[in-house]
Amino acid sequence: MAGTSNIKELLTRNLRQSGIYIAFVFIIVLFTILTGGALLSPGNLTNLVLQYSYILILAIGMVLIIVAGHIDLSVGSVVALTGGVAAVVVIGNGLPWWVGVLAALGTGVLVGLWQGFWVAYVGIPAFIVTLAGMLIFRGLTMQVLGNVSLSPFPEQYQYISGGFLNGLFGGDGYDAFTLFLAAALVVVFAIQQYRGRLAKLKYKQPVEALVLFWLKTAVVALVVMAFAWQLAHSRGLPVVLILLAALVLIYGFISQRTIFGRHIYAMGGNLQAAQLSGVKTRRVNMLLFVNMGLLSAVAGIVYSARSNSAQPGAGNMFELDAIAAAFIGGAAVTGGIGKVHGAIIGGLIMAVMSNGMQIMGIDQSTQSVVRGVVLLLAVAFDVWNKKRSTSAA
Amino acid sequence: MTEHILVMRSITKRFPGVIALKDVSLTVDDGEIHAICGENGAGKSTLMKVLSGVEPAGSYEGEIHYRGRPVSFSSINESEAEGIVIIHQELALVPHLSIAENIFLGNEQTRGGVISWHETNARAAELMARVGLDENPVTLVGQLGVGKQQLVEIAKALTKNVSLLILDEPTAALNDDDSEHLLGLIRGLRDEGVTSIIISHKLGEIAAVADATTVIRDGSTIETIDMRVPDDEKSTLVPRIIKGMVGRDIDSLYPERHAEIGEEIFRIEDWHVTHPTQPDRLLVDGAALNVRAGEVVGIAGLMGAGRTELAMSVFGHSYGRDITGTAYMHGKPVLMRTVSEAIDAGIAYVSEDRKQFGLNLIQDIRTNVTSAALSKVTSRGWIDGNEEIAVAERYRSSLNIKTPTVMAQVGKLSGGNQQKVVLSKWLYTEPDLLILDEPTRGVDVGAKFEIYSIINELAEAGKAIIVISSELPEVMGLADRIYTLSTGRITGEVAAQDATQERLMELMTMERE
Numbered sequence: 001m002a003g004t005s006n007i008k009e010l011l012t013r014n015l016r017q018s019g020i021y022i023a024f025v026f027i028i029v030l031f032t033i034l035t036g037g038a039l040l041s042p043g044n045l046t047n048l049v050l051q052y053s054y055i056l057i058l059a060i061g062m063v064l065i066i067v068a069g070h071i072d073l074s075v076g077s078v079v080a081l082t083g084g085v086a087a088v089v090v091i092g093n094g095l096p097w098w099v100g101v102l103a104a105l106g107t108g109v110l111v112g113l114w115q116g117f118w119v120a121y122v123g124i125p126a127f128i129v130t131l132a133g134m135l136i137f138r139g140l141t142m143q144v145l146g147n148v149s150l151s152p153f154p155e156q157y158q159y160i161s162g163g164f165l166n167g168l169f170g171g172d173g174y175d176a177f178t179l180f181l182a183a184a185l186v187v188v189f190a191i192q193q194y195r196g197r198l199a200k201l202k203y204k205q206p207v208e209a210l211v212l213f214w215l216k217t218a219v220v221a222l223v224v225m226a227f228a229w230q231l232a233h234s235r236g237l238p239v240v241l242i243l244l245a246a247l248v249l250i251y252g253f254i255s256q257r258t259i260f261g262r263h264i265y266a267m268g269g270n271l272q273a274a275q276l277s278g279v280k281t282r283r284v285n286m287l288l289f290v291n292m293g294l295l296s297a298v299a300g301i302v303y304s305a306r307s308n309s310a311q312p313g314a315g316n317m318f319e320l321d322a323i324a325a326a327f328i329g330g331a332a333v334t335g336g337i338g339k340v341h342g343a344i345i346g347g348l349i350m351a352v353m354s355n356g357m358q359i360m361g362i363d364q365s366t367q368s369v370v371r372g373v374v375l376l377l378a379v380a381f382d383v384w385n386k387k388r389s390t391s392a393a
Numbered sequence: 394m395t396e397h398i399l400v401m402r403s404i405t406k407r408f409p410g411v412i413a414l415k416d417v418s419l420t421v422d423d424g425e426i427h428a429i430c431g432e433n434g435a436g437k438s439t440l441m442k443v444l445s446g447v448e449p450a451g452s453y454e455g456e457i458h459y460r461g462r463p464v465s466f467s468s469i470n471e472s473e474a475e476g477i478v479i480i481h482q483e484l485a486l487v488p489h490l491s492i493a494e495n496i497f498l499g500n501e502q503t504r505g506g507v508i509s510w511h512e513t514n515a516r517a518a519e520l521m522a523r524v525g526l527d528e529n530p531v532t533l534v535g536q537l538g539v540g541k542q543q544l545v546e547i548a549k550a551l552t553k554n555v556s557l558l559i560l561d562e563p564t565a566a567l568n569d570d571d572s573e574h575l576l577g578l579i580r581g582l583r584d585e586g587v588t589s590i591i592i593s594h595k596l597g598e599i600a601a602v603a604d605a606t607t608v609i610r611d612g613s614t615i616e617t618i619d620m621r622v623p624d625d626e627k628s629t630l631v632p633r634i635i636k637g638m639v640g641r642d643i644d645s646l647y648p649e650r651h652a653e654i655g656e657e658i659f660r661i662e663d664w665h666v667t668h669p670t671q672p673d674r675l676l677v678d679g680a681a682l683n684v685r686a687g688e689v690v691g692i693a694g695l696m697g698a699g700r701t702e703l704a705m706s707v708f709g710h711s712y713g714r715d716i717t718g719t720a721y722m723h724g725k726p727v728l729m730r731t732v733s734e735a736i737d738a739g740i741a742y743v744s745e746d747r748k749q750f751g752l753n754l755i756q757d758i759r760t761n762v763t764s765a766a767l768s769k770v771t772s773r774g775w776i777d778g779n780e781e782i783a784v785a786e787r788y789r790s791s792l793n794i795k796t797p798t799v800m801a802q803v804g805k806l807s808g809g810n811q812q813k814v815v816l817s818k819w820l821y822t823e824p825d826l827l828i829l830d831e832p833t834r835g836v837d838v839g840a841k842f843e844i845y846s847i848i849n850e851l852a853e854a855g856k857a858i859i860v861i862s863s864e865l866p867e868v869m870g871l872a873d874r875i876y877t878l879s880t881g882r883i884t885g886e887v888a889a890q891d892a893t894q895e896r897l898m899e900l901m902t903m904e905r906e
Contacts (some may be wrong), residue, residue, distance in 0.1 A: 253775075
């Protein structure tokens with residue numbers, strides 16, 4: 001049955017997904033007003049990207065872990081450990097920056113194998129395994145670093161999170177390259193969307209009305225271009241933003257369009273049914289934790305590059321921010337539901353709130369309270385939404 | 394004249410779409426052991442839920458008189474206050490607490506607001522002596538076998554000053570010695586004045602212990618049989634109960650099939666399965682069976698006979714432990730130690746419990762349909778979402794799944810449509826052998842007919858099919874050949890044309906010598 005849906009349907013059909021975008025827009029508007037526009041200034045937007053990129057990277061892995069019905073409390077410690085290993089290799093032993101990166105990534109994979117082994121093959125709940133991991137890897141970080149901070153990193157290493165692509169195409173007072181890349185991205189997005197729409201029509205699937213389709217595409221294009229405009233008027237395109245965008249795209253595809261991704265959702269939705277459908281649950285769990293270790297290493301590299309040092313106490317409480325991002329982004333506490341882009345929006349909501357409150361000069365204690373309340377309300381909304389949908393059945 | 398302790402009159406209980414009980418009456422005399430017999434789904438458990446207040450007063454029609462007074466319980470606490478205690482088939486004990494703690498759970502022995510362990514354990518020991526449980530009161534319940542746990546439940550009932558004890562299949566999970574002990578205990582309680590109602594499938598047991606038996610079929614009372622007859626008449630009792638349980642006509646519910654029966658597809662020999670946590674309990678004991686192309690083979694067995702355990706152990710060792718025996722596909726031995734190996738070998742298993750084992754209820758129809766054969770919609774690592782939708786649409790129209798779109802959440806479909814989604818999922822794996830475990834449980838009559846038609850079409854397409862069912866008319870209406878299963882053993886093999894419900898029920902209730 002081919003048909004078109006109107007705006008109201010589009011919004012109500014999936015309140016869980018659309019609700020998060022509405023909340024995001026609301027929070028941006030709110031803090032733009034409260035900060036007198038400072039939130040969206042070129043310099044601050046650039047800062048926002050740099051300051052929260054590692055949380056967003058962690059959130060990508062965390063949402064997959066949560067969809068499978070697990071949790072990972074160790075990522076903060078793993079961020080510290082992998083950053084520490086990179087520092088020892090690069091700063092301590094004077095090896096090239098890329099050896100440090102590879103050593104950090106390798107450490108992340110080893111951590112993942114370790115935790116995956118206990119979860120998948122011994123059957124210990126991930127909560128316990130990663131709680132132990134949180135202590136173990138924090139301790140190992142201190143030993144690796146000999147309990148002191150190591151700094152500074154060589155310039156190439158710092159470039160990973162502090163670098164900008166700037167001036168490639170020139171531009172007077174702004175970076176033309178950033179604008180060009182954003183424009184290209186928008187065109188690719190529009191073509192992709194349009195081809196998807198055609199394919200859906202071919203398979204006689206309902207699509208939104210053509211006017212609505214172009215309206216949606218135009219809004220996305222406008223937001224992306226405005227964002228790029230602001231970045232272009234600051235320092236240009238942050239390297240870490242490219243990294244982040246690539247990860248979001250890759251993991252979006254992995255979670256939605258590969259068998260591995262589908263198995264994660266199947267396990268979270270009904271573990272027993274998944275097992276009886278031939279899902280090799282142990283292997284999926286193992287891969288999930290290896291992947292989380294790897295992404296923690298990426299976050300560890302970005303964080304150490306940004307702070308230009310490796311500290312024994314680095315990454316403290318990162319796990320809680322990543323978990324909160326996944327839940328605010330619509331992941332279900334019971335597993336089986338959650339999306340990568342949802343977690344990214346969830347992480348951005350946290351980032352905008354923290355950043356906005358910092359600009360307003362609100363003290364740390366109040367910030368903590370507000371963030372806690374927002375997390376609670378987000379999950380309460382999820383629970384309420386679930387009740388609503390079951391009573392409608 | 395004996396006094397009636399319980400009179401239930403004209404009880405009618407409706408669930409959405411189903412009438413579970415129509416106009417059922419039950420009269421129990423004071424101080425007797427009263428058995429209730431009926432097929433699975435006949436309404437026995439529902440009747441007991443009405444009596445004990447699990448189904449609260451007002452949700453059913455009819456009246457209940459207890460000790461000569463009309464009563465209307467709206468919760469289990471109210472019925473327990475009157476001395477009516479129900480012991481469910483799944484025991485409600487806490488494994489990590491001691492025997493004494495379990496006996497007094499919710500009824501703690503306190504002194505000044507503090508639990509008095511001395512009194513708890515001492516009183517527990519008295520009660521345990523009464524039920525013949527020779528254990529230390531501080532032993533954890535989880536360390537006891539099922540038989541002894543059953544005794545703990547009864548001891549717990551005694552603390553509530555029980556006068557009417559209801560036991561739902563008390564011996565289903567017990568070995569012969571434990572069953573014997575339990576039945577002796579129930580007799581002993583009768584002599585102390587406790588009336589018991591026993592729901593059981595084991596007719597030999599009932600003949601030995603019951604004073605009266607009420608037979609229920611399809612939500613209606615058939616008859617109440619006085620079991621206190623002279624010894625030479627005893628042998629007529631069990632056939633009479635069986636006739637009452639099954640005496641229903643097979644109507645034209647079953648569509649005709651024109652399948653050609655071909656080569657043998659699947660065979661197992663000397664199949665043994667042990668209980669996953671009780672290593673001394675054999676769930677399947679030396680089973681052997683085969684099924685050919687185009688053939689529908691029925692497995693008839695009552696609850697607890699080992700039907701599901703047999704099927705799931707075959708399907709990639711997904712239940713039980715220490716599984717031994719040989720399985721053959723197309724005449725060649727195959728090893729299926731994991732579910733994916735079983736799927737690759739060409740076997741599909743449709744579980745009796747679709748919500749727990751068959752479906753991802755929070756996902757859409759499309760995702761569920763492709764979930765067991767994802768590689769078929771995947772090319773170069775990417776799942777083709779549109780192709781998935783096309784596949785799901787194909788099954789939606791061929792199996793007549795009633796839904797506006799295949800993107801609808803499976804949890805919101807009716808039972809019959811959910812069952813069709815599970816069937817679609819397994820048909821998409823293109824199996825040679827389909828094992829259908831209670832394929833029409835919780836499905837309305839219209840959808841039942843459709844599912845029977847699908848089964849016939851599959852057989853006509855040359856698939857081998859095993860149907861497990863506890864509804865005898867269903868097995869007889871569908872199968873070419875029927876195996877009967879009782880306490881883990883295959884007790885008979887009957888060709889469809891030779892099968893009568895009486896004959897099958899006899900084989901299904903055959904107890905171990």
